[in-house]
Amino acid sequence: MDGSGKPVDDREGALVAAYDGPPDYRVVGRHGIFPEMTHDEIERFNFLAHMNRHLAGRVMPAVKAAFEARIAPGRDFKNRHDVRRALVQDPYWQVWSALRRNTMEMRQQAGRWVALRQREELAARAAALTDGDPRLQLDPSLELPRYVAAIDHHCMPGSYHTEYGPGDVANAANYDSGLFATTGGMLGQWSDGGGQAVARWVARNLPDFKPKRILDMGCGLGHNVLPLAQAFPEAEVIGVDVGAPMLRYGLARAKSLGVENVRFVQANVENLPQFADGSFDWVQTTMFLHETSYGSMQRIFNETHRLLAPGGIVLHVEQPQYSPEMPLFEQAMRDWDAFYNAEPFWTKMHEADLNAWIVQAGFAKENLIHGGVTAVVDKSVFPDAADDNGEDYGRKAAWHVVGARKEVA
Ligand SMILES: C[S@@+](CC[C@H](N)C(=O)[O-])C[C@H]1O[C@@H](n2cnc3c(N)ncnc32)[C@H](O)[C@@H]1O
Numbered sequence: 001m002d003g004s005g006k007p008v009d010d011r012e013g014a015l016v017a018a019y020d021g022p023p024d025y026r027v028v029g030r031h032g033i034f035p036e037m038t039h040d041e042i043e044r045f046n047f048l049a050h051m052n053r054h055l056a057g058r059v060m061p062a063v064k065a066a067f068e069a070r071i072a073p074g075r076d077f078k079n080r081h082d083v084r085r086a087l088v089q090d091p092y093w094q095v096w097s098a099l100r101r102n103t104m105e106m107r108q109q110a111g112r113w114v115a116l117r118q119r120e121e122l123a124a125r126a127a128a129l130t131d132g133d134p135r136l137q138l139d140p141s142l143e144l145p146r147y148v149a150a151i152d153h154h155c156m157p158g159s160y161h162t163e164y165g166p167g168d169v170a171n172a173a174n175y176d177s178g179l180f181a182t183t184g185g186m187l188g189q190w191s192d193g194g195g196q197a198v199a200r201w202v203a204r205n206l207p208d209f210k211p212k213r214i215l216d217m218g219c220g221l222g223h224n225v226l227p228l229a230q231a232f233p234e235a236e237v238i239g240v241d242v243g244a245p246m247l248r249y250g251l252a253r254a255k256s257l258g259v260e261n262v263r264f265v266q267a268n269v270e271n272l273p274q275f276a277d278g279s280f281d282w283v284q285t286t287m288f289l290h291e292t293s294y295g296s297m298q299r300i301f302n303e304t305h306r307l308l309a310p311g312g313i314v315l316h317v318e319q320p321q322y323s324p325e326m327p328l329f330e331q332a333m334r335d336w337d338a339f340y341n342a343e344p345f346w347t348k349m350h351e352a353d354l355n356a357w358i359v360q361a362g363f364a365k366e367n368l369i370h371g372g373v374t375a376v377v378d379k380s381v382f383p384d385a386a387d388d389n390g391e392d393y394g395r396k397a398a399w400h401v402v403g404a405r406k407e408v409a
Contacts, residue, residue: 014308022049022185027062028177029189032256033125033249035114035173038159046112047179051103056184059096060333066092067329080322084339087332094332101340104182111178113155115170123167129252135263136251138244142266147293147345148242154182154341160220160243162231170251179223186375187223190257193375194286194399195224198317201230201401202375204220206313210282211235215307216258217269217300218288222262224252224317228284229254229262235281240269270299279307286317287399290349297352301361303408314358315403317373354402372400 025045028034067083077083087093115122129137144161153159156171164170179191187193202209212235215327216225219239229237239262247264250342254262267274283304290301304314322331331350338347359365375398 011331022180022342025049025180027185027189028180028191031176031253032129033122033173033252035118035122035177037114037177037251041110041114045178045181048110048178050105050167053184053198055096055100055103059099063087063090063093063096063333064329066090072329077328079327080335082303083328083332097336097340098321099403100226100336101155104341107175107178107181108155108179111174112170114177115173116164117170118173119164121167122169122173126169126248129255129330130248133251133255136247138247139261139267140244142242142268144242145268145270145293145296147291147296149173151344152342153291154337154343155379156295156342160241160246163245165330167248169245169249169252171243172245175246176221176223176249176253183338188375190226191223192227194373195227195318196376197373197399198224198284198286198315198401199227200376202315202373203231205371209282209313211312213280214282214284215240215275215280217283217285217304218291219246219250219264221246222254224286225250225262225284226254226257226259228282229259233261235261238265238275239263240265240267240272242266242268246261269303270296272303272307275307277306280307281309281312283307283312283314284317285315286298287319289316289318290343290346292349293345294348294352297349297357301357305362305406310406310408312406313369313403314363314406315369315401316354317399317401319350320398321354321402358402358404362406364407367405367407369401369403369405372398373401374398 025042067087067090071086075086077086088097118192148159148161151159156175158171160171160175160228161173174391176191181189183191188196211232214228214232214235214237216228216237216239219225219241220243222239225237225239229235232354239247239250241264244266250264251262288298289297309312319334322334334350335347337343337346355365358368360386
């Protein structure tokens with residue numbers, strides 16, 4: 001059996017035919033601020049994308065088999081932490097974990113080399129696209145929250161905020177150029193499969209919703225913001241992030257892709273006094289909450305409620321919460337990021353009762369929203385996985401949507 005559960009013939013030709021790897025890195029979309037790459041740099045990313053796909057598709061199922069055959073029998077696990085403590089003793093888990101950590105470290109070093117060696121040219125390109133543009137609002141006096149400043153998220157040295165010189169965008173260029181390798185291409189050509197999925201979810205589930213003002217909290221470099229701006233071209237879209245390199249790169253990228261209705265603002269979303277009460281119709285967070293902290297969550301949820309106009313919606317998109325229905329093995333494997341990938345809040349966030357926090361922020365229980373989205377990927381890149389027919393082909397990322405509609409007075 002291969003990772004997809006399909007029987008595989010072990011003759012060489014059949015194995016090659018059965019291999020379902022990621023596409024070539026050259027399908028990644030090039031925009032006006034995308035770093036230049038040499039042949040060898042591209043091939044390094046190709047290797048990492050294939051290695052990640054191999055680890056997820058072939059090695060991970062073997063960890064599960066080892067768990068079922070020689071770890072679980074006779075044991076009474078109370079929770080995912082018990083399972084993790086047992087897994088870390090097993091040589092198969094150890095191999096998988098060590099390789100996964102290493103591909104992450106290698107991906108960061110590969111992306112950093114690309115970004116740092118052309119750091120000054122990238123800063124100049126960003127400046128040419130954004131200097132004097134009021135849609136970039138930076139605040140050099142902003143104090144970073146400790147959960148941002150103290151952590152090199154997913155092994156990314158300097159995380160999203162570090163600047164290596166004036167007008168720097170290097171860490172954003174690293175993030176953008178390597179994401180395809182990390183995900184094995186699962187987010188599509190522009191790494192925006194999540195944002196496209198959210199825009200499609202809103203069109204299907206809230207067909208009458210026509211937001212005029214949209215706020216994206218923790219927007220990063222805007223991968224998942226542009227699809228919202230494109231879906232609602234009449235709307236004013238504002239992305240907020242603490243990381244200046246992400247915001248500079250974000251506006252430069254948006255403009256070079258012809259998306260004009262988006263603004264990038266440097267601020268801490270726990271407290272946004274620059275925006276008036278009730279001034280947004282839609283507040284969005286995408287893969288953001290897990291990189292905050294226990295202490296900040298209620299403040300963030302409170303701020304979403306304050307900022308929404310009556311009838312407005314907030315949507316949070318994250319990987320699935322742990323629930324009694326999710327097997328403990330799966331919970332323990334998903335928790336890997338918290339312990340080995342510099343995502344310390346991952347484990348607590350995924351066990352938290354988000355509904356309770358959202359209600360505590362002022363939303364009515366009956367107005368809670370729950371759903372699910374699957375990454376929308378480009379048909380030209382994944383011909384048989386692009387149609388969103390509700391199935392998960394194992395090549396598409398899937399997330400939960402949790403949110404609420406603000407009551408109409
Ligand atoms: C995992 S990234 C997600 C980026 C983006 N939402 C996406 O989907 O590509 C998390 C982002 O949140 C930002 N961030 C973390 N805490 C923040 C805060 N309190 N206020 C504003 N931005 C924050 C980080 O700088 C980082 O860019």
